[in-house]
Amino acid sequence: MINFRYHVVSLTAVFLALAIGLVVGTAALNGPVADSLKASVDGLSKDNQQLRQSVQNLEKELELEEDFAAEVAQVMLPGTLTGRRVLVVVLPSGRDQADGIVEMLATTGATMTGRVDVQEKLVNPENNSALMELAVTAARPTVPTDGLPGNGHGVETSSALLASALLDRTAGGTPASESDRRAVLKTYADEGYLNVEEPVTAAAEAVVVISGPPYVDKDATAKDDSVVKVVEQFDQHAHLVVAGNGSAGGNVVAQVRADPALSQTISTVDNANTIQGQLVTALALAEQITTDVVGQYGVGTDAALLPKLRQ
Template sequence: MINFRYHVVSLTAVFLALAIGLVVGTAALNGPVADSLRENVNLLRKDNQQMRQSVNNLQKELDSEEDFAAEIAQVVLPGKLTGKRVLVLSLPSGRQHTDGVVKMLDLAGADVTARVELQEKFINPDNNSNLMELAVTAARPTAPASGLPGNGHGVETSSALLASVLLDRAAGAAPVSEPDRRSVLGAYSSAGYLTTDDRVTKSAEAVVLVSGQPYVDKDSVKKDESVVKVAEQFDRTGSIVVGGNGSAGGNVVAVVRGDPVLAQAISTVDNANTVQGQLVTTLALVQQLTEKKAGHYGVGDSAAAILPKLPQ
């Protein structure tokens, strides 16, 4: 049987071994190992400083490019859209850079007929049935429901109705009356599907759809599909440029560029979240209205060029 003295001796041996290990380890660390660790720390510190400096330099370059774009816009934009009536339609994902887009349109002399902001509720697939019903109840004599898509997609049907009161009608078609336009917009605004300013007094001949990154939640596929439906319906009625942020994933810029039919009709800009992209968005609209031509611009891999060729 193991007695108490054996336990004492065993524990003493264990603690003695630990003490010897600490002494030996400390001595080793004070030698080449410590020097090596110290050198590695210094190298990492230098790398970190260099990376921080690189980030600062890149930010300065970006700021300079943005300043340059703002300055060059003062030269190339004035008069380019004089007399052109333009609707600005923004999605929740593009709200932060809508003001910049409007600023460039104003600089080009565009008559911004309205700023309409679609709310998240409009894109939410849970509201599909409600949007279908609202499109029917909100319709008016000069904006009837008879010509709206009837395939059961609420965003598509409601977008078609909104496009019919916000954009010009086809040649020969009767225009929407002002009371009917106000009534349709009021119905969607009261239900929380959109907000708009007070200057919607006439229709537009073109629309800039301001969007952003693709959705990433559990309903992302359906929401991204709904955004594309909005673009498609407004494209059926007038010229359209999508000013977006990025060209990957399921966002509307990526989908349009990947669709051979939509790509021929809808212009896209993948960096409208920057001053440069907001300038290019306006130039793309000039191209749409003067040349009747769609183009795809920005810095993404799927862009055809940074900006359209300016007319001589």
């Protein structure tokens, strides 16, 4: 019969053997394994430092490119639109880049006739009938309903009325009177469709429409189409440049470029969210007004970087 002392001695021997094995194994592996792990950690640390430095360099390069574009603007733009009457229309998605574009246009010497910010309510498909009725209510003697689109699209009809109030008339027509222009704007502003950021002082001969990415909500298609209707109607009365952010997904820049007719009369800029794009927006408008040349600019597919410099 195996006694208790035998069990104690056996267990002690087992644990002693395990302890000796761990000590010997650790001693044998500690050098190579530890060195390998340390080398891996050091390598990853160096890679991380290099990547961090690369990011910092790219950020610095971008900052310098923007500084360069801002300085170039002070050389290229002054005098390019002196005395030309320009209106700025800002769509709901274009708020972020509006101030930068307005600054560039001011540098050209253009006479800014005003800035109108379109509110989300105007492109909401639920307000189609209300916009049809409002076009009739807002009309004035020098801004009549004669000739307005009659296809039942409220945004198109109201945009046509607003364009005739804010821009020079085509076919030798006379501009709207100041009082009628103010009355039309007030009607739409009071109903929450527009916000007049800068008072409109005269009829414009050119307009910059500032947009952004496409809509992504359940009414995205209808809203994107409504934005195009706004642009189409303003294009009928004046030189027009659409300054946007991106050229895909159905936004107005993409739709203008895809339309054989609109792309012949409307210039677009797809990177107006950058200083470079804001500079090109001003150049594109100057090109269209002075030479009647239309172009598609930016970084998108088949877009030129900037208009050709002409003497």
